[in-house]
Amino acid sequence: MTHPTLRRVLFCALLLTGSGLAQETPSSPPPAVPAPLPASTLRGLWIDAFGPGLKTRAQAQRTVDDAVRMGVNTLFVQAVRRGDCLCLNSTYPPVTDPDLEKNFDPLAVMVKLGHARGLRVIAWVSVTGAFNTNAPNTDPRHVFRTHGPDAGAQSWMARRPDGTWQEGRDGWLDVGLPAVQDYVTQGLVSLVRNYAVDGVQLDRIRYPDGDVWGYDLRVLARYRAETGATGTPAVDDPAWADWKRQQVTNLVRRVALEVKAVRSSAWISAATITYLEPPRVGDLVSFRRTRTYWDVLQDWPTWMNEGLLDLNVLMNYKRDPIESQGAWFDGWNSFAQSMSARPDGTRARVAAGSAMYLNAPEVTAAQARRAVAAGLGWVGYSYRTPTAAVYGERETGAQGLETVRRLLTAPGEPLAVPAPWTDAPPTVRGVLGRVTGTPVPGGHRVEAWQGGRLVARAVTDGNGYYGFATLPAGPVEVRVSGQRWADRVPVRGVVRLPDLLLRTAATGAASP
Incomplete structure (x- = not known):
């Protein structure tokens, strides 16, 4: 899945020199209070x-x-x-x-x-x-x-x-x-x-x-x-x-x-x-x-x-x-x-x-x-x-x-009155991406930032994939190994970020 170039911005953050990500220590927002659920009809x-x-x-x-x-x-x-x-x-x-x-x-x-x-x-x-x-x-x-x-x-x-x-x-x-x-x-x-x-x-x-x-x-x-x-x-x-x-x-x-x-x-x-x-x-x-x-x-x-x-x-x-x-x-x-x-x-x-x-x-x-x-x-x-x-x-x-x-189906029993199950799934959006290139022990640490705050963390899996499924809709910045990738979490659907190729310092900077 591709996305318009104007929606994306790639920043080079120099973690090893003490600038950028290494100096930012924002706190995550407090969790939202979950709404009570009506009884399930499933x-x-x-x-x-x-x-x-x-x-x-x-x-x-x-x-x-x-x-x-x-x-x-x-x-x-x-x-x-x-x-x-x-x-x-x-x-x-x-x-x-x-x-x-x-x-x-x-x-x-x-x-x-x-x-x-x-x-x-x-x-x-x-x-x-x-x-x-x-x-x-x-x-x-x-x-x-x-x-x-x-x-x-x-x-x-x-x-x-x-x-x-x-x-x-x-x-x-x-x-x-x-x-x-x-x-x-x-x-x-x-x-x-x-x-x-x-x-x-x-x-x-x-x-x-x-x-x-x-x-x-x-x-x-x-x-x-x-x-x-x-x-x-x-x-x-x-x-x-x-x-x-x-x-x-x-x-x-x-x-x-x-x-x-x-x-x-x-x-x-x-x-x-x-x-x-x-x-x-x-x-x-x-x-x-x-x-x-x-x-x-x-x-x-x-x-x-x-x-x-x-x-x-x-x-x-x-x-x-x-x-x-x-x-x-x-x-x-x-x-x-x-x-x-x-x-x-x-x-x-x-x-x-x-x-x-x-x-x-x-x-x-x-x-x-x-x-x-x-x-x-x-x-x-x-x-x-x-x-x-x-x-x-x-x-x-x-x-x-x-x-x-x-x-x-006897009177008063759970199936006595047939009813459809009409709930919509609670998860309707997310972010999915992949990091390729130089592997690191235990996977790459990935962060999601919204509104200037760290809202979620993940670690890449054995194939380099990471993802987030509970982010609010709106701008998001994904940060990994000194790199930042900006996009937008959709109201519905999963935004698939381009693969991010990471190389060691000896071979050059990371590139999308």
Whole structure:
């Protein structure tokens, strides 16, 4: 994306001589007071791709009809399963499944059918999923075939310290590899560019369970180069965990801004982890003791605070009758709500995701009731397995869905009065740029200045990208390594700054 030259000004600031940036120490403005949010009307279903529901035109029509009868207003449709797409027009290869109808584009059809019935359709993407032994993709373009465990220096697999890569039946991509971040971003952008989806949802936007991942040799070499660490970090090394966690956040930032650059009205959502006991409301210290933070390396409160997530759908998979899990369900919901405020005065949206497949219909209805009463949205997992009895193959999917529907649509229940979800995403603008040239350990420090004040800081990722998503509209000056680049944050959309080439003092000044 190009911008008129007159809108840009490039200044050379001489940090090394003590002038310019080095002499300025302004303070950031106080954060805006967030406005209270009305109760969310989001009522959704996850539509997974591991069984019937999306594989033929007839199934797609029935899925949409069932969703309308149930009273939901949003479908989280699995678009990317494990490096392959239930679609025909993206950078991912199509799913190879003998049950998939020939020349059928499930995502396109679900968008068309859903929109015709007033439903929003979110493309649900398994970000780091790459392989499953039960359902391998046979397309030679598939990521597991081009960058799998036997690809040598081209392998992108997350690995344990002993070099093994398989987690159960699955293989995962390592987000610590810059090439993986490019691959994921391009795939997600292609979905938004080629399909009229209402947004994207990031699933498996994390490391695998177990706290022992990230030991690809190139990831380790990058970690040492950026931090100055020596040797191989222990699995419980907090600095190592912090670095890997930052790679996950960097990918969320890149995806969010790249997608918003294509369509500012697209929702950026994530299906997030809520293992075990909840943190205390408003307490980030207690959150950082949870497995969400230290095991799978998700820092979703930061994603919400920085405007990278419009919608956090908690995978709040609890079974009320077991021990304290009902209280855990409510506690995670309350904690997420307490993390929703952002510096620009907006709030991220929160929805509770219920594990319909683990519970009796009465428990699902009770969880949906409590979530909605707290002002949250609600999403059920999943359409294909709507009850524990269906999951355990003790009743049919149609039987289970009908029981759940009757409970959720009874008078006074959350789906009794169907209503559209009409919220607009809270993040509608941003700034995205890239620094190229001479790398520096740990990335380049980037600052955003508005009105003569420092308003945000960032660090470039492994590909040199940086970005900001909560800046007010108006003039902005981006400063990095003694250089200043002036532009304007739009009212809507993402301004894409030109690449900034930085050279060392020996090779000359930086240039855009």
